[in-house]
Amino acid sequence: AQSVTQPDIHITVSEGASLELRCNYSYGATPYLFWYVQSPGQGLQLLLKYFSGDTLVQGIKGFEAEFKRSQSSFNLRKPSVHWSDAAEYFCAVGRSNDYKLSFGAGTTVTVRA
C-alpha cells in the first residue's frame, strides 16, 4: 500500500520569502502525485499534479513541485510567498490502476508580515 509523509507539521515564513514543503512517499511503482491546498473552512483545491514526463511541474498560484524518484520525494516550492498563501497543504499519492488517494497529515503554513 502507498503512504505519504509530510515531515513538517507547521512552517512559519515571512511574506516575500521562499517556501519549500517536503513530501516523501512510499509506493512500488511510478506514482501519481498531487499537492492540494486548504484555506480555513474550505475544501481542498488542487495546486498541481504529476503523472509522468517532466519532473518539474508548474501549478496554480505560482507553485511548482519536483518529482525525484531516487529520493521518493515530491517537494512543493514557491519563490515568494504572499499573505494569502497561509493555509494547510496536503501531499497525496495515487496509483495508476485505481483512483484512490493516500494523503499526508498536512503542513500548516503561517505567513508573517
Next chain:
Amino acid sequence: NAGVTQTPKFQVLKTGQSMTLQCAQDMNHNSMYWYRQDPGMGLRLIYYSASEGTTDKGEVPNGYNVSRLNKREFSLRLESAAPSQTSVYFCASSVNQPQHFGDGTRLSIL
C-alpha cells in the same frame, strides 16, 4: 459552476442519532468518494464508488454506510452516531485523477 456540493455544511448530533450527509456533483464524473479529516491525520478514505452501482470500503468504513443513488449523488449515513465520528467530512469526485472536493460538512457529536 457548482462542482461538488455537500449538504449540510454544519451539523450537531447527539450520541445515537442517525444522519445522512448528501453529496452531488455536476461534472459527469464516474467515481465518487467520502473522506473524513481529523487534526494531524490528513484525509482518510471512508468509502468510494468507482462507478454508478458500485461501492467499496476504504480505510475507515466502520460505523458508516453509503449509497450511490445515481451518477450524480453519493450519500454517507451514520446509523448510530458516536463521539469518535466528530470530524469534517469531504466528498470528492473524479474521472480517473485528480479528485475534485466539496467544501465539507463539519459534524459534531455530543
